[in-house]
Structures are given as C-alpha cells and as structure tokens.
Amino acid sequence: MRYDALIIGAGLSGLGAGIRLAQFGKRVAILEKHSVWGGLNSFYKLEGRLFDSGLHAFTNYVPRGERTRPLGKILRQLRIDHDALELGEQTWSAIRFADAELKFSNDFELLRSEIARVFPSETANFDRLVADLPDYDVLDGRRSGVWARAELTKYFREPLLVEMLMCPLCFYGSAHERDVEWEQFAILFRSLFLEGFARPAGGIRAVLDVLVKRFKAEGGEIKLRSGVRRIVIDGGEARGVELENGAVLEAEHVFSSAGRVETRRLCGAADEAADVGRLSFIEAIAVTERTPRESRFDGTAIFFNDSPRFEYARPDELVDARSGVICTPNNYATPRPLAEGMLRVTLLANYDRWTALGDEDYAREKARATELAFAAAARFAFDVRGREVFQDTFTPRTIERFTGHLGGAIYGSPRKSHDGSSGVERLSLIGTDQGLVGIVGALLSGITIANRREQQSTRTAP
Amino acid sequence: MTNDEIVLAIKDIIATIAPDEELVHLKMDVRLREQIELDSMDFLDIVMELRKRYGVQVPEQDYMELATLAGCVKYLGPKLADKPLKLASRA
Ligand SMILES: Cc1cc2nc3c(=O)[nH]c(=O)nc-3n(C[C@H](O)[C@H](O)[C@H](O)COP(=O)(O)OP(=O)(O)OC[C@H]3O[C@@H](n4cnc5c(N)ncnc54)[C@H](O)[C@@H]3O)c2cc1C
Numbered sequence: 001m002r003y004d005a006l007i008i009g010a011g012l013s014g015l016g017a018g019i020r021l022a023q024f025g026k027r028v029a030i031l032e033k034h035s036v037w038g039g040l041n042s043f044y045k046l047e048g049r050l051f052d053s054g055l056h057a058f059t060n061y062v063p064r065g066e067r068t069r070p071l072g073k074i075l076r077q078l079r080i081d082h083d084a085l086e087l088g089e090q091t092w093s094a095i096r097f098a099d100a101e102l103k104f105s106n107d108f109e110l111l112r113s114e115i116a117r118v119f120p121s122e123t124a125n126f127d128r129l130v131a132d133l134p135d136y137d138v139l140d141g142r143r144s145g146v147w148a149r150a151e152l153t154k155y156f157r158e159p160l161l162v163e164m165l166m167c168p169l170c171f172y173g174s175a176h177e178r179d180v181e182w183e184q185f186a187i188l189f190r191s192l193f194l195e196g197f198a199r200p201a202g203g204i205r206a207v208l209d210v211l212v213k214r215f216k217a218e219g220g221e222i223k224l225r226s227g228v229r230r231i232v233i234d235g236g237e238a239r240g241v242e243l244e245n246g247a248v249l250e251a252e253h254v255f256s257s258a259g260r261v262e263t264r265r266l267c268g269a270a271d272e273a274a275d276v277g278r279l280s281f282i283e284a285i286a287v288t289e290r291t292p293r294e295s296r297f298d299g300t301a302i303f304f305n306d307s308p309r310f311e312y313a314r315p316d317e318l319v320d321a322r323s324g325v326i327c328t329p330n331n332y333a334t335p336r337p338l339a340e341g342m343l344r345v346t347l348l349a350n351y352d353r354w355t356a357l358g359d360e361d362y363a364r365e366k367a368r369a370t371e372l373a374f375a376a377a378a379r380f381a382f383d384v385r386g387r388e389v390f391q392d393t394f395t396p397r398t399i400e401r402f403t404g405h406l407g408g409a410i411y412g413s414p415r416k417s418h419d420g421s422s423g424v425e426r427l428s429l430i431g432t433d434q435g436l437v438g439i440v441g442a443l444l445s446g447i448t449i450a451n452r453r454e455q456q457s458t459r460t461a462p
Numbered sequence: 463m464t465n466d467e468i469v470l471a472i473k474d475i476i477a478t479i480a481p482d483e484e485l486v487h488l489k490m491d492v493r494l495r496e497q498i499e500l501d502s503m504d505f506l507d508i509v510m511e512l513r514k515r516y517g518v519q520v521p522e523q524d525y526m527e528l529a530t531l532a533g534c535v536k537y538l539g540p541k542l543a544d545k546p547l548k549l550a551s552r553a
Contacts, residue, residue, distance in 0.1 A: 024510055065482055067499045076480060077503055451506050458509070459522040 002250045003027050005453075006241055008228050008266075009257035011039025011403075012439055013431030015211040016446030017255050019078050022218035024454045029249070030220065031241065033227035033404060037212060039257070040403050040410060040432075041439055043205040046392060049287065049340075052204045053394075053402070056327040056344060057301055059172065060191040060440040061087060061106060061198035069195055074443045077451075084210050086201035088334030090300035093197060095164045096380050098306040102164055106196030119161050129155045130194075134186045143418065148185035149178075163310040168192055168303040170312040171325050171346070173437045175277050175411035177313040184435075191438065197300060199332035207439070231256070231266045231427060238267075238427035253453060256422070257431035257446070259405055260413045267424055277409025278314045280396035282349045282366075284373035287390040288341040292328045295341075297382035302326040304380040312348070318365055320348040321372040326381045343384050345373035351396040351407045366393050411437050420449040428453060463542045465535045471542070472534050474549045475511040479504055490532040512538070516545045 005021045007014045010032035021028040036042055041054040062069045064082035075082055092105040100118055104111035116123045129152070148169070152162045166180070169188040174180035180188070200207050212222065227244040231254060240250035256263040261272045292298070305323035312323070324347040330338050347369070357365055370393045374385050396408030405412065412432035420428040428449050436445035463471065473485045476498070483498045494500050505525060512518045518541045520528065527537035 023507075025514065067480070067482065068501075073501070073503060077507070079479075447503070451503055454510075455506060455522055458520070 002252075003029055003240075004252045005029075005255060006031060006249055006251040006253075007255045007257070007430075008231075008241070008263070009039055009431070010034075010037035010222055010224070011257050011431060012041060012211075012442035013257045013434070013436075013446035014039070014255070015208070015215060016074070016078065016443035017257075017430050017450040018220050018222075018446070019211065019215045019218060020447050020450035020454070022215060022220040023079075024450075028220050030215070030222045031226045031228055031243065031249075032222065032224050033244075034402065035224050037222065037224070038204060038208050040399075040405070041204050041442075042208070042402075043203065047390060049390060050203065050205065051285065051392065052329075055199070055204045055329070055439075056325065056346075057090065057093075057172075057197035058085075058087060058199055058207075058440070059195065059197060059438050061089065061196040070191070070440050070444050071195070074440060074447060077447050078211070078214060078443075080210060080214060085207055086335060087198035088201060088332040090197040090199075091331045091333070092299050093168075093301040094299060094303070095167055096302050096304045097160070097164060097167075097310075100160060100164065104193055106198075108194055111193055115161070119156075119158050122156050122158055122161055125155045125157075133189060134183065135190075143181060143183055146182040148180045148182050151182050151185070163305070165189075166312070167305050167310050167323065168301075168325075170310070171303060171323075173411060173441070174312065175279065175409070175414045175416070175437075177278055178311065187436075187441075191440065197332075199329055199334055201334040201336050203329070204439070211443075228258075228266060230268070231263070231424075233267055233424060233427075237425040241266075252426065254427045255430050255446075255449065255453075256427065257429075257442075259409075259431075260415060260417060260422075260429060260433035261406055262404055263422060263427070263429060263433075267422075267427070275413045275415045276407045277405075277411060277413050278351075278407065279312075279411060280314075280349050280351045280354075280399060280408035281346050281410060282319055282354075282369050282373070282393060282395045284345045284347075284370040284393045285391065286343045286374065286384040286388045288343070288384050288387045289389055290387060291338075291341040292330050292343065292382055295382040295384075297328070298331055299381065300328065300331045302381045304376065306379075315348055315350050318350055318353045319369045319372060321376050324348070324373070324376060326377045328381075340389070341384075343374075343377060343382070345377050347373055347376070349396050349408075351400075351409075354396045354408075355400075362395075362397075366395060369393065369395075405432070420452065463545055463547050465539060467547045468535050468538055468542055469531055470549070471516075471547055472508070472531060472538075475508055475515075476500070478511065478550055479507045488531060490535075491530055493529045494531070495529070515548050515550070516542060518542065518545075 004026035005028040230242040238254045399408035416435035
C-alpha cells in the first residue's frame, strides 16, 4: 500500500501537517509511537485525575476575528472556529527577580507601564525596541546570526531589564543555552507580550480532540502504537518507513517531527550527537483542595530568578532552582472553573545526571527536586507545601521516554532547519527542529512545511 | 460558467476560506490581497478549492494570474467554460 505522505509523530506539528495534506487531497497517515496523541503536549490520567503533560499557557492568544497573527492564521488554514477552543484569557503574569517585578497581561499597556514604573529611563528605549521588532514572516527562515542579549544591550542601559526580558522568552522557547537568536526573540516577544496567554477550557486534550477530528474528517488516518524503526532510503531519497512491528509503508514523501538528530538516526546515521539539545527540565505538579485564589494568588504565570544574572544553562546539579516558571491553570477566565487547585513549577535540569541515577536514588532525588520547586513557588507565588492532595513530577528521563526527544530536550536541537530540509530528498523536518515551538508554533510549523511541499508539487516543467 | 459566475465562484471559495471577510465590495481590478486579508497561505487554498470543486489545476508559476478578480476571469474563463458553478460557503 502506498501513501502520498507519511508523518512521523502525532504531536501538534504532525497534526497540523496532516490536516493540511489531507485537505490537499493526499492519502496521508500519521504514525505515532505512543498509545495517545499530543507528543510534548499531551495528557495522562493518574488516580482518576486528568493531567496535561505540558500546558502552562496557550501562547499567541488573540481574540476571534484577528486574522493576521499566527493563531488567526492557523485557525483559518485548518478551518477551525476560534470558539471551538474555548480559550479563557489569563489574569496577569509577572517576571519576578530578587528585587524587581514586571507584571504583564494580554493588555500590552500593562507591561509598558511597568517598565515606566521600574525603569523610567528606559521607557523610550522600550518603545523603540517594540517598533523595531521584526515582524518575522514564518515562511522565511533566514537567520541573521544576531543574539538577543547583545542586541538588547544596544537598546537598554539597565542590565537588569535585559535579564528580566530574557527570562520568560528563554523559558518559553530557546534551544540555546544562555541566549536566544534575535529572530526567535522577536517571535517569542510577540507571542508572549504583544499577543498573550490563554487556556483552553478542556485543557490540551480538548484542543487535540478538535485537531484529530478535523484530520479524520478530511480523510486522514492515525496509527497509534506505530513507532517508526527506520526510514527507508533508496538512492538518497526517502521511500517510506519500516515500523517497529516490521511492516513497511511506502510513501511519496515523509515528514518527521521526531527531531533533527532523532530523524537522522532513523535514516541510519549515527553521527550528530553534538547537536542534541542540552536544555531539559523537570516539572513538579501539586493538586490542592484550596484554589490558588484562596491562597491569595490570582496571577497566572511567574517567571522567576533570584541570582544576579539569569543563567539559562544546563545545571551541574540535578536541577537549578534559582530560576524557573510557576504556573497555575486555575487563574484563567475559562467558562468552566477547575474543581481543584493546581500548581506547576518548571526548573532547568541536567539530563545526564538524571539518567545516571539508579531506581532508588531516582525516586529520592525526584522528591528532593520537588521540594526545591515548591519552596521556590512559596517564595515567588504561593505555598502548597503540606496541602497537596496529589503530587506528580516528571524529569528529563520521563520526557525522553514519552516523546523520544533525545536528552529530554523540549526545545530540541540548537541546530534548526528552518526550511524543513533534512539532508535527504523526500524527507522533511517539521515541528521543534524546524524551528517553531509551542503549541501554536508547532501547528504553524507543520502547516507551513506541508504548504510548501504542496506548492512545489504543483510546479510543472515550463 | 459565465464570467459573472466565475466571480461568484471565486468569492464563494474566499468565503469558505475566510468566513469573516466582507466580500460584496470587492473590486475587479485591484489585487485581492490589497482588499482583504489574504496571504500566500490562503492563496494556496484558493488553488486547492479550484482543483477540488472544478478539477482545475493551477501550476505554481501561474498563481500570479489569480491576483485580481479580473485576472481570475481571464485565466480561468477557458478552463471553467463548460463547468457548472458550485457554491459551498454559508453565505
Ligand atoms: C513540560 C512542558 C511544558 C510546555 N508548556 C507549553 C506551554 O505552556 N505552551 C506552549 O505553547 N507550549 C508548551 N510546551 C511546548 C510544546 O508542547 C511543544 O513545543 C510542542 O508540543 C512541540 O510539538 P512537536 O509536534 O514539534 O513535537 P512533539 O510533540 O514532540 O511530537 C513528536 C511526536 O513524534 C513521536 N515520535 C518520535 N519518534 C517517533 C518514532 N520513531 N515513531 C513514531 N513516533 C515518533 C513522539 O512520540 C511525539 O508524539 C511545553 C512542553 C513541555 C514538555
């Protein structure tokens, strides 16, 4: 049996690409190793509770009718109604450092006024930065080689402001240690500050349901528990895939969301270990009877740092509790409030150290890292300690096991392939290592690369 | 299809792709992209719908011919001459 297109991975980029290819009339199947779709942003059930594996904030939020921004574009391309996602907006979020705070919300004026309050001499510079911010066309993957820290230093005299702006942007999308590429900075700045945060009322599962339904309605096929063992290559061209169960599926074109190095390995190349991303994370989750508001916290996400410089690098220790993200899904204005309180804390973690632990040490270290995470939350947001009715923590090991991303690197390899090329003909990279991250970013990545492929296939000889 | 019907066909396709756009005032000779929010991604959808609804293939090098409604009529006229109009949008 022969497909027009096979997609490796039923994460957001795979689903985005799949819907587009099916709309183009292609015979397409998505092959997913796991028993459930979603990839890095999936869901799981523990003791009767449904958890999102990734969701802090649905970034890039714009209201219905705003069509030129990424969210408007993807909804239009996928023909999904804005209302179907039931997005509730955040209350407010903040960047909190040891002795300064900047609040922001979906109203950009809040961040502007906060800059004016905390860094009065930088107000005009901040406006200049916003005016200069490239409106990056997602179809254009060119990179200038400029780094955000250096570029920001040209705008601001206050080093603290540079550090504060870097903090949320790195945590929400930099695959590089200590910095972020200027173009990626611009994309993230828009998606966090000029657009905003929201939460789908039904969590990520509801979003995935909408996407999967759309894909099937267009005639697409999803095969779960269908890990790809090998990409079949002949004459330098991908011809199909071999599944872990030995079945071989042929295709005109293969799209892979597995990651750059991961995909190279599926092609039989053993090199490129140096391109595996170094940044991984732990996430500690607490469920409480009390809501965060009852603990007098009505914010949404806190990006914290309490060392002089914001480091954003693989720690030597198991985790680095000096900076991180604290988030609660309760404080979004969704139509149906959550029944229980929930807190999520993300910290940078060292993949090698976590994978070197034996089972007993692993359990103990996980408990210790969780304590550090909740202590940070108590300092920068609210205290759940002693009040947890349920607790779960995942580590770089968990991330690698469930998503296949080497090194547990959520944002993938620092080496991106912005045009989706993989080095092998008829094989394209989509998702994380194509360069667009986050829920909306991954969807846009899949859509963009599928569109480009369709456009190329309508090119006829003159 | 007559020329008027081709205009209706294109407007109907745009209404499917971009249901929020106001289409009654579209001018014939002004680029569509200057009158409504249509980017290259949406353009691909116009081409896709032409193929799905009317079996008309528009190769990439001809996309420019579809920039205005007048261009659409000129380019698609011969290709759609013997095809009946199909309306799909909610409008
Ligand atoms: C803890 C955490 C919190 C996050 N929070 C947010 C957030 O709040 N907001 C936000 O916008 N983004 C968030 N993200 C980021 C976002 O989830 C990702 O950027 C996005 O989901 C990436 O999608 P993708 O399709 O590129 O990759 P993936 O989701 O990784 O998809 C790849 C898929 O391929 C499958 N696969 C891999 N190898 C094979 C193989 N050989 N055969 C078959 N299948 C294979 C994997 O199982 C996986 O399903 C978060 C991520 C994490 C982990």
